[in-house]
Amino acid sequence: MALDRKIAYIDLSTGKSEIKPIPLEVRKKFIGGRGLDAYLLFNNAPQGCDPLGPENTLIISGGLLTATCASATSRTHIMAKSPLTGLLGSTNMGGFFSAEMAWADFHHLVITGKAEKPVYLWIHNGQIEIRDAVKLWGKSSTETQWAIREELGDQEIKSAVIGQAGENLVTYANVMTGIKNAGGRTGMGCVMGSKNLKAVAVRGTMDVKIAHPLEALEFNKKFIEQITTAKVNKTQGTLGTHFIWGATNSWGGIRTRNFQFNQMENADELEPESLDDIATETMGPYHMTGCFGCQVHCRAQYRIPSGPYAGIYNEGPEYTSFGAFGSEPDCNKAETVLTANYLVNQYGVDNLEIGSIISWAMELYELGIITSKETDGIDLRFSNADALIEMIHRICTRKGWLGNVLADGGIPASEKIGKHSFDYLIQVKGMNNLHSDERATPGLALNIATSSRGSDHLRSRPAIDLYHLPESVLRKIYSSPVPYEGPLSSDSMEYIGKPWQVFWQENCYMAVDSIGICKYHTTFLGATLPNFEDWPRAIYLNTGLELTPKDIWDAAERSNNMERLFNLREGLTRYDLVKGDMLNHRYFDEPCLRGAPDVIGIMIDRKKFDVMVDEFYGHHGWDKEGVPTQATLTRLGLEQEPTHLL
Amino acid sequence: MEKILTVNYEKCTGCRLCELVCSVKHEGVSNPSKSRIQVVKWEDEGRYVPMICQQCEDAPCQSVCPVGAISRDKEFGFMKVNYDVCIGCRSCVSICPFGAMNYNTMARKVFKCDLCDGDPQCARFCEVKAIEFVTADKVSSLKKREGAARQSAAGKQALAIEERA
Ligand code: SF4
Ligand code: SF4
Ligand code: SF4
Numbered sequence: 140m141a142l143d144r145k146i147a148y149i150d151l152s153t154g155k156s157e158i159k160p161i162p163l164e165v166r167k168k169f170i171g172g173r174g175l176d177a178y179l180l181f182n183n184a185p186q187g188c189d190p191l192g193p194e195n196t197l198i199i200s201g202g203l204l205t206a207t208c209a210s211a212t213s214r215t216h217i218m219a220k221s222p223l224t225g226l227l228g229s230t231n232m233g234g235f236f237s238a239e240m241a242w243a244d245f246h247h248l249v250i251t252g253k254a255e256k257p258v259y260l261w262i263h264n265g266q267i268e269i270r271d272a273v274k275l276w277g278k279s280s281t282e283t284q285w286a287i288r289e290e291l292g293d294q295e296i297k298s299a300v301i302g303q304a305g306e307n308l309v310t311y312a313n314v315m316t317g318i319k320n321a322g323g324r325t326g327m328g329c330v331m332g333s334k335n336l337k338a339v340a341v342r343g344t345m346d347v348k349i350a351h352p353l354e355a356l357e358f359n360k361k362f363i364e365q366i367t368t369a370k371v372n373k374t375q376g377t378l379g380t381h382f383i384w385g386a387t388n389s390w391g392g393i394r395t396r397n398f399q400f401n402q403m404e405n406a407d408e409l410e411p412e413s414l415d416d417i418a419t420e421t422m423g424p425y426h427m428t429g430c431f432g433c434q435v436h437c438r439a440q441y442r443i444p445s446g447p448y449a450g451i452y453n454e455g456p457e458y459t460s461f462g463a464f465g466s467e468p469d470c471n472k473a474e475t476v477l478t479a480n481y482l483v484n485q486y487g488v489d490n491l492e493i494g495s496i497i498s499w500a501m502e503l504y505e506l507g508i509i510t511s512k513e514t515d516g517i518d519l520r521f522s523n524a525d526a527l528i529e530m531i532h533r534i535c536t537r538k539g540w541l542g543n544v545l546a547d548g549g550i551p552a553s554e555k556i557g558k559h560s561f562d563y564l565i566q567v568k569g570m571n572n573l574h575s576d577e578r579a580t581p582g583l584a585l586n587i588a589t590s591s592r593g594s595d596h597l598r599s600r601p602a603i604d605l606y607h608l609p610e611s612v613l614r615k616i617y618s619s620p621v622p623y624e625g626p627l628s629s630d631s632m633e634y635i636g637k638p639w640q641v642f643w644q645e646n647c648y649m650a651v652d653s654i655g656i657c658k659y660h661t662t663f664l665g666a667t668l669p670n671f672e673d674w675p676r677a678i679y680l681n682t683g684l685e686l687t688p689k690d691i692w693d694a695a696e697r698s699n700n701m702e703r704l705f706n707l708r709e710g711l712t713r714y715d716l717v718k719g720d721m722l723n724h725r726y727f728d729e730p731c732l733r734g735a736p737d738v739i740g741i742m743i744d745r746k747k748f749d750v751m752v753d754e755f756y757g758h759h760g761w762d763k764e765g766v767p768t769q770a771t772l773t774r775l776g777l778e779q780e781p782t783h784l785l
Numbered sequence: 786m787e788k789i790l791t792v793n794y795e796k797c798t799g800c801r802l803c804e805l806v807c808s809v810k811h812e813g814v815s816n817p818s819k820s821r822i823q824v825v826k827w828e829d830e831g832r833y834v835p836m837i838c839q840q841c842e843d844a845p846c847q848s849v850c851p852v853g854a855i856s857r858d859k860e861f862g863f864m865k866v867n868y869d870v871c872i873g874c875r876s877c878v879s880i881c882p883f884g885a886m887n888y889n890t891m892a893r894k895v896f897k898c899d900l901c902d903g904d905p906q907c908a909r910f911c912e913v914k915a916i917e918f919v920t921a922d923k924v925s926s927l928k929k930r931e932g933a934a935r936q937s938a939a940g941k942q943a944l945a946i947e948e949r950a
Contacts, residue, residue, distance in 0.1 A: 208809045210802070235801070242816060281829065294826075318828060346814035356809050360910070367912055428831060429800040434912040436798040440831040452830050 142166060142682050144201075144246035144347070146179075146785060147267055149260065151334055152193055152252030156267045161246065165784050166684065167694065168776070171246060172202035173229065174653035174698030176218040179249055180227075181705050182781040190222035190326075191308065191333035193253040199299060199339060200247040201237030202655015206347045206431075207681035208355040210363050211657040213238040213431035215299065215316065221325040221592070222333070223310040223492070223548045224569035226706045226718060229592045230313075230327050231652055233430035234320035239297040242343025250334065259287065259298075259338035264345055272337040276306060279485040280315035287340045298340040302487025304535040305332035310548040311492035311570075315484065319438065319454040320430070323489040325570060325592050326548075350683035358680050362669060363434050369665040372435045376427060378411040379439040381458040385410045387575065388466070391734015394576045395466045396521050397502040398565050398725050401576040402733035403466040408473045417444055417473045428454060435659050443477050456480035462574020463494020468501055468527050475524040479531060486535035495571035496545050496552070497530045499564055508558045515539045550717055561716075565723050568593035568711070578731050579738045580604065582637035585751050589641065589720045591702040597658065599645035603666050604631045612666055617643050620671045620688035632737070634747045638755035649695035650674070697775045700759075700767050704780065713752070713765045720752060720765060787862040788920050790898075790905055792835050793931065797915035799826055799833035803907035810906045811896075819889060821898040822907050822916075835916060837907070838885035838898035840864050846877035846886050846897075863900045871895065 142163070149156040161175070169175040176198045184196040197219040204212040215237040221228030240246070244265040257272040275283050280302035288296050297316060305312035305328030312328030313321045322328070331337075349355050366372060374382050387393055388403055395403045407413060429436030438454045456464075456476055464470060464479035483490045503509045504519040511517070517526050533542025544552045550569045553561035565572045570593030577584035582604050583596075590598035603616075613627045617640060627636040644662075647670070651661050654674060662670050669677075671688040678684055678691075686694075710718050726743045733739065753763065760771030772778040801824050804817035812819045822837045840863050847855040847864060854871040855864055866877075871894075877886045878895055886897050900918075908918040919927065 206815050208805060208815055242818075285829065318831075344816065344818035346812070346816045346819075348814050349809055352809050352813040356806060356906070359806075363910070363912065427798055428833075429798040431800060432802045432805055433798075433800050434802070436800065436913070454831065 142203075142684060144241050145244060146247040146249060147245055147262075148249045148251075149267060149269075150252040151250060151254040151258065151269070151336060154269055158265070158267075159785060162784065166203070167686070167690070169698055169701075170203050170650070170653035170691070170694045172200050172205075172214070172653040172655045173216045173218065173231065174649060174694060174701075175247060176200050176216055176229070177698050177701040177705065179247065179785065180218050180220070181701050182783050182785070183249060183251070184220050186708050188220060190220045190225065190228070190330060193334070194251065195220050195330060195333070197250040197327070197330050197334065197336075198247060199240075199250070201241050202653055204677065204681055205246070205655040206238040206241035208349055208352070208359050209656070209677045209681055210359055210366065211430060211433040211435065211660045212655045213433075214652065214655050214657055215240075215320075215322065216652055216655075217299075217314055217322045217327045219327060219330045220709065222308070222329045223326040224593050224718075226568055226593065226709050226711060227591050227702050228325035228327055228330065229702075230322035230324045231597070232314070232316060232320040232322040233433075233657060234297070234316045235431045236297045236299050236316040236320070236341065237655065238431045239295075239343055240341045241347055242345050243341045244343060244345055245341075248339065250336065253333065254335040257335050257337050259336065259340060261291065262339065262341045264343055275337045277303065279303065280313075280487040281318060281485065283338055284316070287338060291340065291342075293342055296340050296342045298338045300338040300487070301328040301331045301336075302485055302535075304486040304488035305329055306337075307535065307537050307546065308332050309488055309535060309537070309546040310551075311489040313483075313487040313489055315487045318452075319484050321484065321487075321489070323491065324595065326489075328487050349681055351680045355677075355680035358676060362673070362677060365667070365669060365673070366660050367434050369668055371665045372659060375437040375659065376435050379427070379455070379457070380437050381456065381461045382411050384458055384461045389735075391731060391738035392576050392579065393462060393466045394565070394572070394574045396469050397467060397498045397563060398576075398723070398729070399502070400733050401578065401731045401738065403469065403471070405471050406465070408471055409461055409465045409476065414473050430657065433657060433660075435657070437659060441477065443481060444474060446474050446478055448478055448481055451481060453477070453481045453484065455484070457490070459491045459573060460494075463490045464527065467494050467498035467574050469521040470524045470527055471522070472524060475527065479528060482528070482531050482535075486531070488531075488535055491573055492548075492571050493531060493534060495565065495574070496534075496549055497527055499549065499571070500530070500541065500545060501526075502563050503556065503560050506563075508560050509541065509556060513541050513556075515541070562724065565725070566594055567720075567722065568718055570594050576731065578726055578743055579734070579741045580631050581634045581743060581748065581751065582631065582640055584722060584726060584743050584748065585637055585641050585755060586644070588722050589752065589755060591699070591706060598648060599641045600663075601637070601640035601644045602663055604637075604640065606666070607631065608666055613640075616662060616666060616670070620692045632741070634744070634751055638751050639758055642755055642758040645699055646692055646695040647671070649698050650691050653695065653698060654678070693775070697777060700771070700775055700777055701780070703759075703761070703765075703767060704777070707766060711765070713763075722748070788918050789840065789924060790837055790900065790908060791917050791919060791924050791927065792837060793915050793917075794832070794834040796913045797824065797833040797835055798913055799824060802910050803835060803916060806906040806910045810901060819887075819896075821885075821887065821896065823884070835907075836883055836885065837916070838864065838881075839883060840898075840900070845880045845882065849876045849880045851876065858899075861900050861903050863898065865899060866895055866897065868894065
């Protein structure tokens with residue numbers, strides 16, 4: 140059945156690898172993908188290990204349903220201890236990589252050690268080979284992928300690679316596959332670079348057996364209808380993920396000039412529709428592309444219209460790029476966003492982190508905390524698009540004092556810069572925020588503060604909060620598969636009931652990341668999209684595994700606790716501004732200055748926020764310090780960890 | 786009236802769901818290398834072309850077959866292989882100009898599109914309708930419409946650019 144994909148343990152120091160099956164009991168406990176990765180990381184990475192040392196464990200995986208006949212199940216998940224945060228490193232990307240890996244017989248690769256010189260892994264129908272990558276070193280992310288195809292003589296090879304940023308150990312370097320699929324957060328590309336691992340190339344022609352093929356096919360058809368009829372997916376399928384940027388900006392939820400404003404002015408060129416006119420070959424119904432088996436096809440294809448990279452083909456730019464290279468540095472030209480988006484894809488660096496860190500440096504420059512001495516004469520003021528682009532080059536190649544310092548990540552950089560620079564760094568657990576401004580949405584603020592991988596909008600975001608759905612609809616979603624009778628509020632500015640929503644979404648997204656589906660195919664932006672109730676049938680028909688919605692919920696909760704245990708082990712404490720579940724003081728002290736009338740003047744209430752965190756911990760069965768109680772661990776069967784079942 | 790599968794590669798998003806459903810339908814497994822349709826991709830320029838059997842009128846696979854194993858199915862009009870006669874020489878695989886005759890190395894058999902006996906799954910699942918199953922006479926009028934639409938759009942664009950300049 141689809142469940143016979145294996146785990147490969149690969150030691151780059153010795154060059155040896157070992158292949159093991161995944162026992163069914165472990166599957167039921169952790170499902171696959173991110174959930175099982177969390178278990179493997181906790182059990183394999185030694186406590187306190189150096190993220191850039193050989194003992195750090197890099198895990199690359201596909202989900203439970205990857206490569207089966209269930210739609211959009213080709214998410215690739217990557218986990219290790221993060222060089223950016225020193226806590227859990229975890230990232231998730233689309234494309235075709237994990238499906239190809241499943242056809243090559245693997246669901247999880249557990250990579251330890253460090254190669255003496257640059258290498259890449261070549262994984263083909265159950266075989267694992269470590270190959271020389273000296274000639275690939277220095278190549279961009281796409282050049283690397285095409286070069287591997289040439290070298291091995293197969294155009295169907297899919298590779299997860301690093302670009303120059305990963306080689307140069309930029310702590311927020313990406314893993315990339317395809318033109319623009321980015322495993323962006325927490326610096327997993329940096330971990331690959333530290334291991335001298337340039338790429339993992341996979342190709343498979345082995346059957347992934349489907350338990351009940353014809354029924355699975357029919358069920359998938361229904362699933363697809365549920366997904367494609369959701370209005371939000373239709374919009375995404377024609378405009379791309381940044382369709383929401385305009386609406387959020389006009390309301391006042393877009394961070395601008397680091398954190399000085401919550402709305403960007405003069406942003407007409409950055410509206411999704413206007414981009415269609417500016418970029419050649421972009422948007423429109425025929426110019427979208429998608430991941431394996433996906434009908435949402437959310438990424439636009441475009442050619443850069445002008446500037447030094449004019450005419451180059453690229454995909455995206457995602458919602459995050461519009462914030463990172465548009466609103467945060469206050470650059471209002473579409474060309475800037477498209478160019479920067481192309482560059483970060485080639486260098487293999489997190490768009491969100493690099494845009495955010497440069498915008499932080501811009502504020503420091505305007506405040507006089509850093510001067511033209513540190514910038515080598517670059518006029519690092521807001522709205523200077525040339526400076527933004529130049530800083531991207533400098534960070535990825537570690538050029539100049541500032542480029543080198545910023546490449547280490549926000550917190551180490553703030554230590555080097557000193558002079559209260561830390562106060563202006565908009566981060567949680569050492570990871571910079573998305574460009575969204577959560578001061579008017581306490582639920583989303585709670586989400587970014589408590590996410591297991593630092594400030595993050597994809598871990599537990601109750602994004603449907605913004606739709607002001609009737610409470611009855613919310614109750615239907617949030618009372619299943621475990622009953623919930625507590626408060627819920629349709630008002631996104633409320634504090635009440637939000638901790639449950641964040642807790643629920645945390646389990647939902649863990650399940651999604653473990654099954655291997657894309658978040659646009661679940662209750663992320665659409666209330667009617669598939670959910671705990673819909674997955675058991677898809678799992679059963681494809682794999683034969685019988686799980687109830689509650690089983691999936693429990694596995695997700697268990698996996699979330701594994702991540703929590705890892706973070707606690709590596710030093711998370713509740714109120715710590717560097718490693719805790721805390722927000723930058725500006726959320727509590729500086730009111731929103733722009734946006735809709737109900738947004739202006741708003742900020743997060745410190746006391747109410749604290750109560751939300753208490754409540755959130757309570758739903759989890761964690762104590763006031765955010766530590767799982769003995770009863771919680773026993774309930775989830777985690778009291779013996781690490782158990783080394785694999 | 787006989788229906789044929791048409792491909793409009795401009796609409797294709799490159800998702801490869803067609804490959805997946807074809808292999809699940811015919812082989813009961815997920816394995817694109819066993820699919821009767823394959824999407825050829827130029828990722829660096831974002832171009833994807835689904836390649837399928839054209840069920841050629843004067844089919845090279847049929848003419849090249851030394852034992853006469855390939856013939857047209859009376860009911861659905863597709864070219865089919867008679868495995869009782871086929872000797873597995875793979876002449877058809879090498880001659881097909883579209884790469885639409887495939888070879889299964891495990892089963893050691895050639896295989897090709899059978900239009901799913903009248904309900905092609907690739908067309909059924911292709912959400913953007915890059916693949917459609919239509920009667921032969923519709924194809925040319927469809928193509929005409931699409932071509933004309935492109936021309937008129939280009940015209941409009943040229944006008945707009947002129948006006949701006
Ligand atoms: S299903 Fe349609 S859009 Fe997807 S690859 Fe096939 S032809 Fe292209
Ligand atoms: S297999 Fe090739 S040659 Fe034969 S009918 Fe199909 S497209 Fe024509
Ligand atoms: S019509 Fe059927 S057999 Fe032919 S390519 Fe499509 S799915 Fe495969």
